[in-house]
Amino acid sequence: MISRERALLRAAFAGLLALFLPNIGAAQEDAMNFRVIAAQNCRAPCPSQIVADGVITMESADAFRAIAARFAPRPVAVRLSSSGGSLVGSLQLGQAFREFKAEVIVGKDARCISACVYTFLGGNVRRVAGGRIGVHRFRPENEETDNDFPAVLVQRARDILTAYVTEMGADPELVSIAMGVSSREIRFFNGNELRRLRVIN
Template sequence: MSARTILAAVLLLAAAPAGADDLFVPLPKGMDWDEVMKPDAMQFSLVAAGNRHVLVAWGQIAGGDSERFRMALDQARPIAEVWLDSPGGSLEEGLEMGRILRARKVTTRVPRGLHCISACNFAFMGGTVRYVEVGAEFGVHMFSSDAADRIRSHLVKPPETVTEYNMQFPQGQLDPDGVETYIAKYNAAHPDSPKTLSALLLDQALDEDTKAIQQGSAQTAAEIARYLTEMSLSLRFLTEFADIPNSAPRALSRQELRDFNVVNTD
C-alpha cells in the first residue's frame, strides 16, 4: 500500500478510535495543525496498512513520552512505518525515541501536509529508512537552553537576600558576612556609585546563569553530535542552523534533506 493510499485511509479514520487500547486515540480531523499542537504530550494513533500497521505519533513531545512510545510500538506490531507530526518539545525524549526506532529498524516518514519540527527531527532520524514527502515540513532551529529562562526570571525578580540567593544557587554559596564586608569596602571606594545588596546579588545570579548557559550548551552540543554520529547524519546538521531562532524554525529544502542525510531514499 502506497504512502498516499495509507494517508487517505488515515484521514478517513480520523474521526474514529483506531483501537481498543487507551494508549491509541483518534487522529485530529484532517490532521489539522492547530489540533496537533494542542496536546501537552505525544499522542499515538494506529491505522491498518494491509496486514501491518502505521503508527502515527503526533503532538508535543513531553517528559515520559519515549517510554509511552515504546509501549505503543509494542502494541502496534507488526509495524509498517511510523509517521510523525509534531512541533517538537523535549530534546531528551526525542533522542530516546530515535534510539528506540533505530534498535527496532523501523521506517519513519513525514507525509505530505504534516510537520516534524525541533525535537521531532531527532525522533525521525532514528528510522533506518527515512522519507520526508514533497509538501511536508522538516523544520530546524538552534537548540535552546533553560538557563536563558532563568536569566529572564532573575532580571524580573532578582534574589533579595543572601539566604534567598544561596537557595537558588547551592553550587555557589555566598557568606553573608563576606557580602556585607565587600559592599562596605566597595562603597567606600566608590562613593559616587555605591552598590546595593540587591544589585550585587543580581550580578552574582547573572554570572551563575551565564555559566549554566555555557556549560549546558556545550553538553547539549556534544550529546547531539554523538547522536548524529550514531544515526549516520552529517554533523553539519548541528552547525548550519546556529542563527535560526527557536521562535522561527526554517524548513529544510529537498537538497538540504539529502545533503545532511536526513532522508536516505526518495
Template sequence: MKYKGAAWVAVLGLLTLSANTALAALSYTAQVTDNGLRYLVVNGEFETTDDLSKFVASIQISNTQAVTFNSPGGSVVKAMELGRLIRSLRLDTIQIRNMECASACSLAFMGGILRLAQPGSIGVHKSSFSEDPTLNVADAVSAIQQMTANVIAYMTEMGVDPALLQLALTYNSDDIRYLSGSEMEKYHLTMTGTQPSADQDPQRASMPPPNISPPVLPPTAPQYPGAQANLPPPTVEPPSFAIPTAKSGRVQNYNGQAPLKAAPSSASRTVVTFMNGSALTILDDTGKWFHVKVGNRVGYMFHSWVWVAEYGAGPYGTQFVQVKSFDNYAQTEQYVRGSPLPLTAFLASNGWFAITLDRTLDPDGAEALLTKLKASGSIPDDAIATWGNAFVRKVCCTGR
C-alpha cells in the first residue's frame, strides 16, 4: 500500500458523497473506497451512556484504517474516551466540511495518529454544563475548573496545543467557530503540514486529488486483529550525535538556586550561591562539572544545575515530562515509534537518550500532567518532570 497520508487526501474527496444526517446517539458505519482504503463513520451525538465496545468491535470486524465523524458534539468525557481509543488502536482521523464535527467531536478527532481535515470542517466553542439544582455555586465552579484541566491534559496528551481551548472559550455554547486550515496547523490539530482544499464542489468530488507530498510516517506494530502494518520505512537523515561545546547559559536548579563550588566536588567549599536565571560563562567542562564564571566569581557548578544556551533543548524556565531513557539509539527509536503518545527523544550530554513528551510546559503544568498520566497508566511510574538541562538536541521522531 502506498503512503497512507496521500491516500487519505484522496479519500477526503470521496467522502463528500457519503455524508449522512447525524443520529441521536452514536452509531458506526464501515465504508471502503474503490481502491480498498477502509474507514469508519461515527454518526450521532456523544452521550455518557454510549458503549464504546461497539466502536472497537466495528473496527475489528471491518479492519478499518481511519475514522471520520458526522457529529454535533455532546459529552466531553465520552468524546475524550473515544479519542483515547482511536489513539490506542493507532487509527487515523479525517474530516470533510460536508460532515459535521463540532464541539466535543473535535476532541475525539484529536485521537488520530495522522489527522487530516478540510478547512471549516471542525468547529469549537465553550462547553455547556447542564444545570443541577442540587449543586451549589462553589461546587459548580470546581466542576468546571476540573473539566477544563482534564481537557487541557487530554489535548497535551494528544499533541494538540492547549491554546486552542482559549480560542474555543471565546465562543459561547450557542455559537460555533469553524477553524481555518492555517488555524488547524497552528494548534497542531492537523498533522501533515498541508491542508486539502475545502472549496471542492460535490459535483466534482471524483476529480483527482491535489498533488500533495506529506511527510513519511514510520511503520507501526498492529494493535488489533487484522491491522495493516505494511508501510514503507521512513526516509530521514541520520541523527547527529555530536555534542556542541557549552559556552554560556544560566543557573536553573530545582530549589531555585545553585551553589558555586571551589572545586569540582559536592564536598568542596561553597564560594557563593546564585539564584536561578543568573547568567554565566562556561570556561571548561570536566565531564560532570562545568568550570564557570558568574559575574566576577569563578568556580564549579554541576551539569544539572546549568541550562546551556548552545544545547537544543527547551526554552529556559520550562520543563519536560520524561518517560524513559536508554543507553542506545535503537531502543530509543523503537520505544518512541511504538508509543501511542506524542513523544520525542533527546541526546543527553552523558551519551544516553531521554524520551519525553513532545513539548515543554511550565513547572506546575508539567507536574500536573505527570501526575495525571501516571494515574491513568499512560506513562511509567518512574517518569519524571525535569528541566532537561542535559538534553543536547532532538534526535528522533520529531515529525509525529
C-alpha cells in the first residue's frame, strides 16, 4: 500500500509538470534507455543488471518498470549514468527504483548530475564505484536565468524536493546545497560528503 506521504508527493509532482516539462525534441533524441547486461562480479544469487543511461524524461519510470517487472521478485541492480533531465521525471524514476528495492550504482567514469541525483536516491542500496555525483539548482525549461522563476514557486518546488530526499533516507541539506549552485555550474561531492549526506549508504 502506498504511504500517505508518498501519495502526497505524487500529487505534488503533478502540480509541477507545467513548470518542468522538458523540451520534447531534445528529450526524445537523448532519452534514457534501459538495457539488461550480464551480472558482474557477484555472488549467487546475482541481481539482474540493468544499465540506465541518457536524459531522464517523464517516460523513464514506466520504461524501467516494464523491464524490472520481468525479473521480480529477484533483486535488481541499476548502473546509472545521466546528465539529468526532467525534474519531475527524476523523482518518479527514483520512486520506481525504490518500488523494486533496486541497488543503484554510479560506476567507473559515469556521472550522475543535476536531476539525476534525485533518481539515484531512490536506490534501496546506493553506491558510487568510480563515478561522480554533482548537483545544481533547478531551472524550468525555456527560462533564461535562475531568476526567471517566481519565488513562491521556487519555495514550493524546494519543499517537494526536501520531502522526497527525506523520504528516501538522505539528508535534506542536499537540497540546500543544490539550491546554492547556479544552474549553469555543477557542484561535485567527494566520498566523505556523500556519506555525511547519506547520498550513499
